Amino acid sequence: MIEVNEKSISLRNSKCLPFYLFKSILFIMKCATVSIIGRPSSGKSTLVNTICERKISITAKTPQTTRNAIRGIFTDARGQLILTDTPGYHLNDQKMNLKLQETTRSTLSEADMILYVIDSKREGGVEELAIIDIIKKSRAPIVIAINKQDIAKEKELESTKEFIISHFPTSPICLISASLDTGVDELLIELYKLAPEGPLLYGDEEFTDQPLEFRIAEIIREKAIIGVTEEIPHAIFVDIVDMEHNVEENSIWIRASINVEKESQKGIIVGRGGEGIKKIRQASFKEIKRIFPGMKVQLDLRVKAVNKWRKKQSILDRLLN
Ligand SMILES: Nc1nc2c(ncn2[C@@H]2O[C@H](COP(=O)(O)OP(=O)(O)OP(=O)(O)O)[C@@H](O)[C@H]2O)c(=O)[nH]1
Ligand SMILES: [Mg+2]
Incomplete structure:
Protein backbone atom coordinates (compact mmCIF):
# COMPACT_ATOMS: atom_id res chain seq x y z
CA MET A 1 0.00 0.00 0.00
CA ILE A 2 1.44 3.37 -0.99
CA GLU A 3 1.15 6.10 1.62
CA VAL A 4 -0.07 9.40 0.27
CA ASN A 5 0.84 12.24 2.50
CA GLU A 6 -0.90 15.36 1.33
CA LYS A 7 -2.11 17.90 3.87
CA SER A 8 -5.76 18.64 3.54
CA ILE A 9 -6.58 21.23 6.20
CA SER A 10 -8.36 24.01 4.37
CA LEU A 11 -7.22 27.59 4.74
CA ARG A 12 -10.84 28.62 4.42
CA ASN A 13 -11.18 27.37 8.02
CA SER A 14 -9.60 30.56 9.20
CA LYS A 15 -12.30 32.75 7.63
CA CYS A 16 -15.28 33.78 9.86
CA LEU A 17 -13.89 31.39 12.48
CA PRO A 18 -15.59 32.52 15.74
CA PHE A 19 -19.12 32.08 14.35
CA TYR A 20 -18.45 28.65 12.91
CA LEU A 21 -16.53 27.48 15.95
CA PHE A 22 -19.55 28.39 18.05
CA LYS A 23 -21.78 26.28 15.77
CA SER A 24 -19.44 23.34 15.82
CA ILE A 25 -19.27 23.48 19.61
CA LEU A 26 -23.05 23.07 19.61
CA PHE A 27 -22.56 20.14 17.21
CA ILE A 28 -24.79 21.68 14.57
CA MET A 29 -22.89 20.32 11.60
CA LYS A 30 -24.09 20.37 8.03
CA CYS A 31 -23.31 17.74 5.46
CA ALA A 32 -24.43 17.65 1.83
CA THR A 33 -23.59 16.01 -1.45
CA VAL A 34 -23.51 18.71 -4.10
CA SER A 35 -23.69 17.91 -7.78
CA ILE A 36 -22.01 20.55 -9.94
CA ILE A 37 -23.58 20.89 -13.35
CA GLY A 38 -23.04 23.20 -16.30
CA ARG A 39 -22.03 23.40 -19.92
CA PRO A 40 -18.55 22.28 -20.98
CA SER A 41 -15.91 24.86 -20.03
CA SER A 42 -18.18 26.80 -17.68
CA GLY A 43 -15.54 26.35 -14.96
CA LYS A 44 -16.94 23.50 -12.82
CA SER A 45 -13.60 21.75 -12.27
CA THR A 46 -11.79 25.02 -11.62
CA LEU A 47 -14.40 25.82 -8.97
CA VAL A 48 -14.00 22.46 -7.21
CA ASN A 49 -10.24 23.00 -7.12
CA THR A 50 -10.63 26.52 -5.78
CA ILE A 51 -13.07 25.50 -3.05
CA CYS A 52 -10.89 22.55 -1.98
CA GLU A 53 -7.70 24.61 -2.41
CA ARG A 54 -5.94 21.83 -4.28
CA LYS A 55 -6.03 20.01 -7.59
CA ILE A 56 -9.00 17.64 -7.46
CA SER A 57 -10.11 17.68 -11.07
CA ILE A 58 -8.15 18.50 -14.20
CA THR A 59 -9.01 21.63 -16.18
CA ALA A 60 -8.37 22.81 -19.73
CA LYS A 61 -9.42 25.35 -22.31
CA THR A 62 -10.82 22.54 -24.41
CA PRO A 63 -14.46 21.70 -23.70
CA GLN A 64 -15.40 18.28 -22.32
CA THR A 65 -12.29 17.77 -20.25
CA THR A 66 -13.99 16.06 -17.32
CA ARG A 67 -15.17 12.56 -18.18
CA ASN A 68 -16.15 11.14 -14.79
CA ALA A 69 -18.03 12.11 -11.68
CA ILE A 70 -15.16 13.38 -9.53
CA ARG A 71 -15.60 14.05 -5.86
CA GLY A 72 -13.87 16.81 -3.96
CA ILE A 73 -14.47 16.93 -0.22
CA PHE A 74 -14.54 20.28 1.54
CA THR A 75 -14.64 20.26 5.34
CA ASP A 76 -14.62 23.22 7.69
CA ALA A 77 -16.17 24.14 11.02
CA ARG A 78 -19.60 24.46 9.41
CA GLY A 79 -19.58 20.85 8.23
CA GLN A 80 -18.82 19.08 4.98
CA LEU A 81 -19.68 19.55 1.33
CA ILE A 82 -19.06 16.59 -0.94
CA LEU A 83 -18.75 18.28 -4.30
CA THR A 84 -19.23 16.13 -7.38
CA ASP A 85 -17.69 17.60 -10.51
CA THR A 86 -19.47 16.27 -13.59
CA PRO A 87 -18.78 16.12 -17.34
CA GLY A 88 -19.98 19.32 -19.04
CA TYR A 89 -23.47 18.75 -20.40
CA HIS A 90 -23.22 18.81 -24.17
CA LEU A 91 -25.91 18.07 -26.74
CA ASN A 92 -24.48 15.51 -29.12
CA ASP A 93 -25.57 11.95 -29.71
CA GLN A 94 -22.19 10.30 -30.23
CA LYS A 95 -21.65 7.19 -28.11
CA MET A 96 -19.10 8.76 -25.79
CA ASN A 97 -21.11 11.92 -25.25
CA LEU A 98 -24.24 9.98 -24.40
CA LYS A 99 -22.28 8.14 -21.73
CA LEU A 100 -20.99 11.46 -20.33
CA GLN A 101 -24.54 12.82 -20.23
CA GLU A 102 -25.63 9.72 -18.35
CA THR A 103 -22.90 10.24 -15.73
CA THR A 104 -23.99 13.84 -15.22
CA ARG A 105 -27.67 12.96 -14.94
CA SER A 106 -27.08 10.13 -12.48
CA THR A 107 -25.02 12.32 -10.11
CA LEU A 108 -27.84 14.86 -10.17
CA SER A 109 -30.34 12.29 -9.08
CA GLU A 110 -28.18 11.25 -6.11
CA ALA A 111 -27.31 14.72 -4.80
CA ASP A 112 -28.75 16.63 -1.83
CA MET A 113 -28.13 19.88 -3.67
CA ILE A 114 -27.30 21.20 -7.12
CA LEU A 115 -24.71 23.82 -7.89
CA TYR A 116 -25.34 25.14 -11.39
CA VAL A 117 -22.30 26.89 -12.91
CA ILE A 118 -23.03 29.17 -15.83
CA ASP A 119 -20.43 30.97 -17.94
CA SER A 120 -21.23 34.68 -18.11
CA LYS A 121 -19.21 34.97 -21.33
CA ARG A 122 -21.51 32.65 -23.30
CA GLU A 123 -25.07 33.34 -24.36
CA GLY A 124 -27.63 30.85 -23.11
CA GLY A 125 -28.71 28.74 -26.08
CA VAL A 126 -30.39 25.38 -26.62
CA GLU A 127 -27.72 23.59 -24.59
CA GLU A 128 -28.16 25.89 -21.59
CA LEU A 129 -31.93 25.38 -21.80
CA ALA A 130 -31.44 21.59 -21.86
CA ILE A 131 -29.44 21.83 -18.61
CA ILE A 132 -32.07 24.07 -17.04
CA ASP A 133 -34.68 21.53 -18.02
CA ILE A 134 -32.82 18.70 -16.27
CA ILE A 135 -32.19 20.81 -13.17
CA LYS A 136 -35.85 21.78 -12.93
CA LYS A 137 -36.84 18.12 -12.87
CA SER A 138 -34.79 17.60 -9.72
CA ARG A 139 -36.28 18.28 -6.31
CA ALA A 140 -32.92 19.22 -4.77
CA PRO A 141 -32.28 22.84 -3.75
CA ILE A 142 -30.30 24.80 -6.35
CA VAL A 143 -27.56 27.37 -5.93
CA ILE A 144 -26.33 29.22 -9.00
CA ALA A 145 -22.81 30.46 -9.65
CA ILE A 146 -22.40 32.91 -12.52
CA ASN A 147 -18.75 32.37 -13.35
CA LYS A 148 -15.90 34.23 -15.08
CA GLN A 149 -16.85 37.52 -13.46
CA ASP A 150 -13.23 38.62 -13.89
CA ILE A 151 -13.46 38.74 -17.68
CA ALA A 152 -17.14 39.47 -18.21
CA LYS A 153 -18.49 42.93 -19.07
CA GLU A 154 -21.10 44.43 -16.74
CA LYS A 155 -23.70 43.96 -19.49
CA GLU A 156 -22.89 40.25 -19.83
CA LEU A 157 -23.18 39.70 -16.08
CA GLU A 158 -26.50 41.52 -15.99
CA SER A 159 -28.00 39.60 -18.90
CA THR A 160 -26.84 36.24 -17.48
CA LYS A 161 -28.39 37.19 -14.15
CA GLU A 162 -31.68 38.17 -15.81
CA PHE A 163 -31.69 34.90 -17.76
CA ILE A 164 -31.14 32.89 -14.58
CA ILE A 165 -33.74 34.78 -12.56
CA SER A 166 -36.31 34.14 -15.30
CA HIS A 167 -35.78 30.39 -14.80
CA PHE A 168 -34.93 30.18 -11.10
CA PRO A 169 -36.58 33.17 -9.43
CA THR A 170 -36.09 31.92 -5.86
CA SER A 171 -32.63 30.32 -6.01
CA PRO A 172 -29.58 32.09 -4.58
CA ILE A 173 -27.27 33.48 -7.24
CA CYS A 174 -23.59 34.32 -6.70
CA LEU A 175 -21.27 36.13 -9.07
CA ILE A 176 -17.91 34.43 -8.90
CA SER A 177 -14.56 34.01 -10.52
CA ALA A 178 -13.56 30.41 -9.92
CA SER A 179 -10.05 31.01 -11.16
CA LEU A 180 -9.43 34.16 -9.08
CA ASP A 181 -11.35 32.90 -6.03
CA THR A 182 -13.72 35.84 -5.82
CA GLY A 183 -17.27 35.37 -4.61
CA VAL A 184 -16.45 31.78 -3.61
CA ASP A 185 -16.74 32.34 0.15
CA GLU A 186 -20.19 33.88 -0.42
CA LEU A 187 -21.10 30.87 -2.56
CA LEU A 188 -20.08 28.53 0.27
CA ILE A 189 -22.31 30.49 2.66
CA GLU A 190 -25.29 29.95 0.32
CA LEU A 191 -24.50 26.25 -0.05
CA TYR A 192 -24.26 25.74 3.69
CA LYS A 193 -27.53 27.63 4.25
CA LEU A 194 -29.37 25.02 2.17
CA ALA A 195 -27.35 21.98 3.26
CA PRO A 196 -29.10 19.56 5.59
CA GLU A 197 -27.79 18.91 9.10
CA GLY A 198 -26.10 15.58 9.56
CA PRO A 199 -22.91 13.76 10.49
CA LEU A 200 -19.86 14.13 8.26
CA LEU A 201 -19.51 11.36 5.68
CA TYR A 202 -15.70 11.62 5.35
CA GLY A 203 -12.88 12.32 7.77
CA ASP A 204 -11.75 15.95 7.91
CA GLU A 205 -8.37 15.04 6.37
CA GLU A 206 -9.92 13.51 3.26
CA PHE A 207 -10.24 15.59 0.13
CA THR A 208 -11.14 13.14 -2.60
CA ASP A 209 -12.08 9.51 -3.04
CA GLN A 210 -10.38 9.05 -6.41
CA PRO A 211 -8.09 6.03 -6.66
N1 LIG B 1 -11.15 33.98 -16.79
C1 LIG B 1 -11.64 32.90 -16.17
N2 LIG B 1 -11.44 31.70 -16.69
C2 LIG B 1 -11.96 30.63 -16.02
C3 LIG B 1 -12.69 30.77 -14.82
N3 LIG B 1 -13.07 29.55 -14.43
C4 LIG B 1 -12.59 28.67 -15.33
N4 LIG B 1 -11.91 29.33 -16.29
C5 LIG B 1 -11.24 28.73 -17.46
O1 LIG B 1 -12.21 28.11 -18.27
C6 LIG B 1 -11.66 26.93 -18.88
C7 LIG B 1 -12.53 25.75 -18.55
O2 LIG B 1 -12.46 25.50 -17.17
P1 LIG B 1 -12.82 24.09 -16.54
O3 LIG B 1 -12.80 24.26 -15.07
O4 LIG B 1 -11.99 23.04 -17.14
O5 LIG B 1 -14.33 23.97 -17.06
P2 LIG B 1 -15.33 22.74 -16.87
O6 LIG B 1 -16.67 23.33 -16.69
O7 LIG B 1 -14.86 21.83 -15.82
O8 LIG B 1 -15.22 22.05 -18.31
P3 LIG B 1 -15.62 20.53 -18.74
O9 LIG B 1 -14.86 19.61 -17.85
O10 LIG B 1 -15.16 20.48 -20.15
O11 LIG B 1 -17.08 20.43 -18.61
C8 LIG B 1 -10.24 26.81 -18.35
O12 LIG B 1 -9.36 27.36 -19.30
C9 LIG B 1 -10.27 27.65 -17.07
O13 LIG B 1 -9.00 28.20 -16.74
C10 LIG B 1 -12.87 32.08 -14.29
O14 LIG B 1 -13.47 32.31 -13.26
N5 LIG B 1 -12.32 33.10 -15.03
MG1 LIG C 1 -14.35 19.83 -15.94
Whole structure:
Protein backbone atom coordinates (compact mmCIF):
# COMPACT_ATOMS: atom_id res chain seq x y z
CA MET A 1 0.00 0.00 0.00
CA ILE A 2 1.44 3.37 -0.99
CA GLU A 3 1.15 6.10 1.62
CA VAL A 4 -0.07 9.40 0.27
CA ASN A 5 0.84 12.24 2.50
CA GLU A 6 -0.90 15.36 1.33
CA LYS A 7 -2.11 17.90 3.87
CA SER A 8 -5.76 18.64 3.54
CA ILE A 9 -6.58 21.23 6.20
CA SER A 10 -8.36 24.01 4.37
CA LEU A 11 -7.22 27.59 4.74
CA ARG A 12 -10.84 28.62 4.42
CA ASN A 13 -11.18 27.37 8.02
CA SER A 14 -9.60 30.56 9.20
CA LYS A 15 -12.30 32.75 7.63
CA CYS A 16 -15.28 33.78 9.86
CA LEU A 17 -13.89 31.39 12.48
CA PRO A 18 -15.59 32.52 15.74
CA PHE A 19 -19.12 32.08 14.35
CA TYR A 20 -18.45 28.65 12.91
CA LEU A 21 -16.53 27.48 15.95
CA PHE A 22 -19.55 28.39 18.05
CA LYS A 23 -21.78 26.28 15.77
CA SER A 24 -19.44 23.34 15.82
CA ILE A 25 -19.27 23.48 19.61
CA LEU A 26 -23.05 23.07 19.61
CA PHE A 27 -22.56 20.14 17.21
CA ILE A 28 -24.79 21.68 14.57
CA MET A 29 -22.89 20.32 11.60
CA LYS A 30 -24.09 20.37 8.03
CA CYS A 31 -23.31 17.74 5.46
CA ALA A 32 -24.43 17.65 1.83
CA THR A 33 -23.59 16.01 -1.45
CA VAL A 34 -23.51 18.71 -4.10
CA SER A 35 -23.69 17.91 -7.78
CA ILE A 36 -22.01 20.55 -9.94
CA ILE A 37 -23.58 20.89 -13.35
CA GLY A 38 -23.04 23.20 -16.30
CA ARG A 39 -22.03 23.40 -19.92
CA PRO A 40 -18.55 22.28 -20.98
CA SER A 41 -15.91 24.86 -20.03
CA SER A 42 -18.18 26.80 -17.68
CA GLY A 43 -15.54 26.35 -14.96
CA LYS A 44 -16.94 23.50 -12.82
CA SER A 45 -13.60 21.75 -12.27
CA THR A 46 -11.79 25.02 -11.62
CA LEU A 47 -14.40 25.82 -8.97
CA VAL A 48 -14.00 22.46 -7.21
CA ASN A 49 -10.24 23.00 -7.12
CA THR A 50 -10.63 26.52 -5.78
CA ILE A 51 -13.07 25.50 -3.05
CA CYS A 52 -10.89 22.55 -1.98
CA GLU A 53 -7.70 24.61 -2.41
CA ARG A 54 -5.94 21.83 -4.28
CA LYS A 55 -6.03 20.01 -7.59
CA ILE A 56 -9.00 17.64 -7.46
CA SER A 57 -10.11 17.68 -11.07
CA ILE A 58 -8.15 18.50 -14.20
CA THR A 59 -9.01 21.63 -16.18
CA ALA A 60 -8.37 22.81 -19.73
CA LYS A 61 -9.42 25.35 -22.31
CA THR A 62 -10.82 22.54 -24.41
CA PRO A 63 -14.46 21.70 -23.70
CA GLN A 64 -15.40 18.28 -22.32
CA THR A 65 -12.29 17.77 -20.25
CA THR A 66 -13.99 16.06 -17.32
CA ARG A 67 -15.17 12.56 -18.18
CA ASN A 68 -16.15 11.14 -14.79
CA ALA A 69 -18.03 12.11 -11.68
CA ILE A 70 -15.16 13.38 -9.53
CA ARG A 71 -15.60 14.05 -5.86
CA GLY A 72 -13.87 16.81 -3.96
CA ILE A 73 -14.47 16.93 -0.22
CA PHE A 74 -14.54 20.28 1.54
CA THR A 75 -14.64 20.26 5.34
CA ASP A 76 -14.62 23.22 7.69
CA ALA A 77 -16.17 24.14 11.02
CA ARG A 78 -19.60 24.46 9.41
CA GLY A 79 -19.58 20.85 8.23
CA GLN A 80 -18.82 19.08 4.98
CA LEU A 81 -19.68 19.55 1.33
CA ILE A 82 -19.06 16.59 -0.94
CA LEU A 83 -18.75 18.28 -4.30
CA THR A 84 -19.23 16.13 -7.38
CA ASP A 85 -17.69 17.60 -10.51
CA THR A 86 -19.47 16.27 -13.59
CA PRO A 87 -18.78 16.12 -17.34
CA GLY A 88 -19.98 19.32 -19.04
CA TYR A 89 -23.47 18.75 -20.40
CA HIS A 90 -23.22 18.81 -24.17
CA LEU A 91 -25.91 18.07 -26.74
CA ASN A 92 -24.48 15.51 -29.12
CA ASP A 93 -25.57 11.95 -29.71
CA GLN A 94 -22.19 10.30 -30.23
CA LYS A 95 -21.65 7.19 -28.11
CA MET A 96 -19.10 8.76 -25.79
CA ASN A 97 -21.11 11.92 -25.25
CA LEU A 98 -24.24 9.98 -24.40
CA LYS A 99 -22.28 8.14 -21.73
CA LEU A 100 -20.99 11.46 -20.33
CA GLN A 101 -24.54 12.82 -20.23
CA GLU A 102 -25.63 9.72 -18.35
CA THR A 103 -22.90 10.24 -15.73
CA THR A 104 -23.99 13.84 -15.22
CA ARG A 105 -27.67 12.96 -14.94
CA SER A 106 -27.08 10.13 -12.48
CA THR A 107 -25.02 12.32 -10.11
CA LEU A 108 -27.84 14.86 -10.17
CA SER A 109 -30.34 12.29 -9.08
CA GLU A 110 -28.18 11.25 -6.11
CA ALA A 111 -27.31 14.72 -4.80
CA ASP A 112 -28.75 16.63 -1.83
CA MET A 113 -28.13 19.88 -3.67
CA ILE A 114 -27.30 21.20 -7.12
CA LEU A 115 -24.71 23.82 -7.89
CA TYR A 116 -25.34 25.14 -11.39
CA VAL A 117 -22.30 26.89 -12.91
CA ILE A 118 -23.03 29.17 -15.83
CA ASP A 119 -20.43 30.97 -17.94
CA SER A 120 -21.23 34.68 -18.11
CA LYS A 121 -19.21 34.97 -21.33
CA ARG A 122 -21.51 32.65 -23.30
CA GLU A 123 -25.07 33.34 -24.36
CA GLY A 124 -27.63 30.85 -23.11
CA GLY A 125 -28.71 28.74 -26.08
CA VAL A 126 -30.39 25.38 -26.62
CA GLU A 127 -27.72 23.59 -24.59
CA GLU A 128 -28.16 25.89 -21.59
CA LEU A 129 -31.93 25.38 -21.80
CA ALA A 130 -31.44 21.59 -21.86
CA ILE A 131 -29.44 21.83 -18.61
CA ILE A 132 -32.07 24.07 -17.04
CA ASP A 133 -34.68 21.53 -18.02
CA ILE A 134 -32.82 18.70 -16.27
CA ILE A 135 -32.19 20.81 -13.17
CA LYS A 136 -35.85 21.78 -12.93
CA LYS A 137 -36.84 18.12 -12.87
CA SER A 138 -34.79 17.60 -9.72
CA ARG A 139 -36.28 18.28 -6.31
CA ALA A 140 -32.92 19.22 -4.77
CA PRO A 141 -32.28 22.84 -3.75
CA ILE A 142 -30.30 24.80 -6.35
CA VAL A 143 -27.56 27.37 -5.93
CA ILE A 144 -26.33 29.22 -9.00
CA ALA A 145 -22.81 30.46 -9.65
CA ILE A 146 -22.40 32.91 -12.52
CA ASN A 147 -18.75 32.37 -13.35
CA LYS A 148 -15.90 34.23 -15.08
CA GLN A 149 -16.85 37.52 -13.46
CA ASP A 150 -13.23 38.62 -13.89
CA ILE A 151 -13.46 38.74 -17.68
CA ALA A 152 -17.14 39.47 -18.21
CA LYS A 153 -18.49 42.93 -19.07
CA GLU A 154 -21.10 44.43 -16.74
CA LYS A 155 -23.70 43.96 -19.49
CA GLU A 156 -22.89 40.25 -19.83
CA LEU A 157 -23.18 39.70 -16.08
CA GLU A 158 -26.50 41.52 -15.99
CA SER A 159 -28.00 39.60 -18.90
CA THR A 160 -26.84 36.24 -17.48
CA LYS A 161 -28.39 37.19 -14.15
CA GLU A 162 -31.68 38.17 -15.81
CA PHE A 163 -31.69 34.90 -17.76
CA ILE A 164 -31.14 32.89 -14.58
CA ILE A 165 -33.74 34.78 -12.56
CA SER A 166 -36.31 34.14 -15.30
CA HIS A 167 -35.78 30.39 -14.80
CA PHE A 168 -34.93 30.18 -11.10
CA PRO A 169 -36.58 33.17 -9.43
CA THR A 170 -36.09 31.92 -5.86
CA SER A 171 -32.63 30.32 -6.01
CA PRO A 172 -29.58 32.09 -4.58
CA ILE A 173 -27.27 33.48 -7.24
CA CYS A 174 -23.59 34.32 -6.70
CA LEU A 175 -21.27 36.13 -9.07
CA ILE A 176 -17.91 34.43 -8.90
CA SER A 177 -14.56 34.01 -10.52
CA ALA A 178 -13.56 30.41 -9.92
CA SER A 179 -10.05 31.01 -11.16
CA LEU A 180 -9.43 34.16 -9.08
CA ASP A 181 -11.35 32.90 -6.03
CA THR A 182 -13.72 35.84 -5.82
CA GLY A 183 -17.27 35.37 -4.61
CA VAL A 184 -16.45 31.78 -3.61
CA ASP A 185 -16.74 32.34 0.15
CA GLU A 186 -20.19 33.88 -0.42
CA LEU A 187 -21.10 30.87 -2.56
CA LEU A 188 -20.08 28.53 0.27
CA ILE A 189 -22.31 30.49 2.66
CA GLU A 190 -25.29 29.95 0.32
CA LEU A 191 -24.50 26.25 -0.05
CA TYR A 192 -24.26 25.74 3.69
CA LYS A 193 -27.53 27.63 4.25
CA LEU A 194 -29.37 25.02 2.17
CA ALA A 195 -27.35 21.98 3.26
CA PRO A 196 -29.10 19.56 5.59
CA GLU A 197 -27.79 18.91 9.10
CA GLY A 198 -26.10 15.58 9.56
CA PRO A 199 -22.91 13.76 10.49
CA LEU A 200 -19.86 14.13 8.26
CA LEU A 201 -19.51 11.36 5.68
CA TYR A 202 -15.70 11.62 5.35
CA GLY A 203 -12.88 12.32 7.77
CA ASP A 204 -11.75 15.95 7.91
CA GLU A 205 -8.37 15.04 6.37
CA GLU A 206 -9.92 13.51 3.26
CA PHE A 207 -10.24 15.59 0.13
CA THR A 208 -11.14 13.14 -2.60
CA ASP A 209 -12.08 9.51 -3.04
CA GLN A 210 -10.38 9.05 -6.41
CA PRO A 211 -8.09 6.03 -6.66
CA LEU A 212 -4.43 6.96 -6.88
CA GLU A 213 -3.95 5.50 -10.37
CA PHE A 214 -6.89 7.49 -11.68
CA ARG A 215 -5.48 10.73 -10.26
CA ILE A 216 -2.10 10.09 -11.87
CA ALA A 217 -3.68 9.21 -15.23
CA GLU A 218 -5.75 12.39 -15.10
CA ILE A 219 -2.70 14.56 -14.36
CA ILE A 220 -0.94 13.09 -17.41
CA ARG A 221 -4.05 13.54 -19.57
CA GLU A 222 -4.26 17.20 -18.54
CA LYS A 223 -0.65 17.82 -19.53
CA ALA A 224 -1.14 15.97 -22.82
CA ILE A 225 -4.24 18.06 -23.66
CA ILE A 226 -2.46 21.38 -23.08
CA GLY A 227 -0.17 21.09 -26.07
CA VAL A 228 -2.72 19.96 -28.67
CA THR A 229 -5.77 21.40 -30.40
CA GLU A 230 -8.96 20.57 -32.28
CA GLU A 231 -10.00 16.91 -32.06
CA ILE A 232 -6.82 15.59 -30.40
CA PRO A 233 -7.71 16.45 -26.77
CA HIS A 234 -10.87 14.38 -27.15
CA ALA A 235 -8.94 11.51 -28.72
CA ILE A 236 -6.64 11.07 -25.70
CA PHE A 237 -6.98 8.69 -22.81
CA VAL A 238 -4.30 7.60 -20.38
CA ASP A 239 -3.69 4.17 -18.90
CA ILE A 240 -1.39 3.45 -15.98
CA VAL A 241 0.28 0.32 -17.29
CA ASP A 242 2.40 -0.41 -14.25
CA MET A 243 3.20 1.13 -10.90
CA GLU A 244 5.85 -0.23 -8.54
CA HIS A 245 6.70 0.93 -5.07
CA ASN A 246 10.17 0.12 -3.79
CA VAL A 247 10.07 0.49 -0.01
CA GLU A 248 13.85 0.15 0.55
CA GLU A 249 14.65 2.84 -1.99
CA ASN A 250 11.59 4.91 -1.04
CA SER A 251 10.78 5.21 -4.71
CA ILE A 252 7.85 4.83 -7.02
CA TRP A 253 8.08 3.88 -10.66
CA ILE A 254 5.12 4.64 -12.92
CA ARG A 255 4.70 3.56 -16.52
CA ALA A 256 1.80 5.18 -18.35
CA SER A 257 0.48 5.00 -21.85
CA ILE A 258 -0.94 8.07 -23.58
CA ASN A 259 -3.41 6.64 -26.04
CA VAL A 260 -4.72 8.36 -29.14
CA GLU A 261 -7.18 7.26 -31.79
CA LYS A 262 -5.03 7.08 -34.90
CA GLU A 263 -1.40 6.31 -35.76
CA SER A 264 -1.15 9.80 -37.31
CA GLN A 265 -1.93 11.43 -33.94
CA LYS A 266 1.01 9.81 -32.17
CA GLY A 267 3.51 12.16 -33.78
CA ILE A 268 1.49 15.18 -32.65
CA ILE A 269 1.82 14.07 -29.03
CA VAL A 270 5.48 13.10 -29.32
CA GLY A 271 6.35 16.36 -31.11
CA ARG A 272 9.39 17.26 -33.14
CA GLY A 273 12.46 15.52 -31.74
CA GLY A 274 10.36 14.30 -28.80
CA GLU A 275 9.80 17.86 -27.52
CA GLY A 276 6.07 17.33 -26.95
CA ILE A 277 6.34 14.20 -24.87
CA LYS A 278 9.24 15.69 -22.91
CA LYS A 279 7.07 18.65 -21.90
CA ILE A 280 4.20 16.35 -20.91
CA ARG A 281 6.57 14.25 -18.82
CA GLN A 282 8.15 17.22 -17.06
CA ALA A 283 4.82 18.88 -16.23
CA SER A 284 3.23 15.60 -15.09
CA PHE A 285 6.29 14.67 -13.04
CA LYS A 286 6.12 17.96 -11.10
CA GLU A 287 2.51 17.35 -10.07
CA ILE A 288 2.82 13.63 -9.41
CA LYS A 289 5.81 14.37 -7.16
CA ARG A 290 3.50 16.42 -4.92
CA ILE A 291 1.40 13.31 -4.33
CA PHE A 292 4.49 11.47 -3.04
CA PRO A 293 6.47 14.00 -0.98
CA GLY A 294 9.97 12.86 -0.12
CA MET A 295 9.82 9.91 -2.49
CA LYS A 296 11.87 9.34 -5.61
CA VAL A 297 9.50 9.27 -8.58
CA GLN A 298 10.23 7.80 -11.98
CA LEU A 299 7.78 8.38 -14.79
CA ASP A 300 7.94 6.50 -18.03
CA LEU A 301 5.52 7.60 -20.79
CA ARG A 302 4.61 5.78 -24.00
CA VAL A 303 2.31 6.88 -26.82
CA LYS A 304 0.01 4.34 -28.40
CA ALA A 305 -2.77 4.32 -30.99
CA VAL A 306 -5.95 2.54 -29.99
CA ASN A 307 -7.95 2.57 -33.16
CA LYS A 308 -11.35 4.35 -32.88
CA TRP A 309 -11.52 3.74 -29.13
CA ARG A 310 -14.34 6.23 -28.68
CA LYS A 311 -16.60 3.86 -30.57
CA LYS A 312 -15.65 0.83 -28.48
CA GLN A 313 -18.15 0.07 -25.76
CA SER A 314 -15.73 -1.95 -23.60
CA ILE A 315 -13.21 0.92 -23.45
CA LEU A 316 -15.93 3.51 -22.82
CA ASP A 317 -17.35 1.36 -20.02
CA ARG A 318 -13.92 1.07 -18.42
CA LEU A 319 -13.01 4.76 -18.75
CA LEU A 320 -16.32 6.41 -18.08
CA ASN A 321 -17.60 4.40 -15.16
N1 LIG B 1 -11.15 33.98 -16.79
C1 LIG B 1 -11.64 32.90 -16.17
N2 LIG B 1 -11.44 31.70 -16.69
C2 LIG B 1 -11.96 30.63 -16.02
C3 LIG B 1 -12.69 30.77 -14.82
N3 LIG B 1 -13.07 29.55 -14.43
C4 LIG B 1 -12.59 28.67 -15.33
N4 LIG B 1 -11.91 29.33 -16.29
C5 LIG B 1 -11.24 28.73 -17.46
O1 LIG B 1 -12.21 28.11 -18.27
C6 LIG B 1 -11.66 26.93 -18.88
C7 LIG B 1 -12.53 25.75 -18.55
O2 LIG B 1 -12.46 25.50 -17.17
P1 LIG B 1 -12.82 24.09 -16.54
O3 LIG B 1 -12.80 24.26 -15.07
O4 LIG B 1 -11.99 23.04 -17.14
O5 LIG B 1 -14.33 23.97 -17.06
P2 LIG B 1 -15.33 22.74 -16.87
O6 LIG B 1 -16.67 23.33 -16.69
O7 LIG B 1 -14.86 21.83 -15.82
O8 LIG B 1 -15.22 22.05 -18.31
P3 LIG B 1 -15.62 20.53 -18.74
O9 LIG B 1 -14.86 19.61 -17.85
O10 LIG B 1 -15.16 20.48 -20.15
O11 LIG B 1 -17.08 20.43 -18.61
C8 LIG B 1 -10.24 26.81 -18.35
O12 LIG B 1 -9.36 27.36 -19.30
C9 LIG B 1 -10.27 27.65 -17.07
O13 LIG B 1 -9.00 28.20 -16.74
C10 LIG B 1 -12.87 32.08 -14.29
O14 LIG B 1 -13.47 32.31 -13.26
N5 LIG B 1 -12.32 33.10 -15.03
MG1 LIG C 1 -14.35 19.83 -15.94
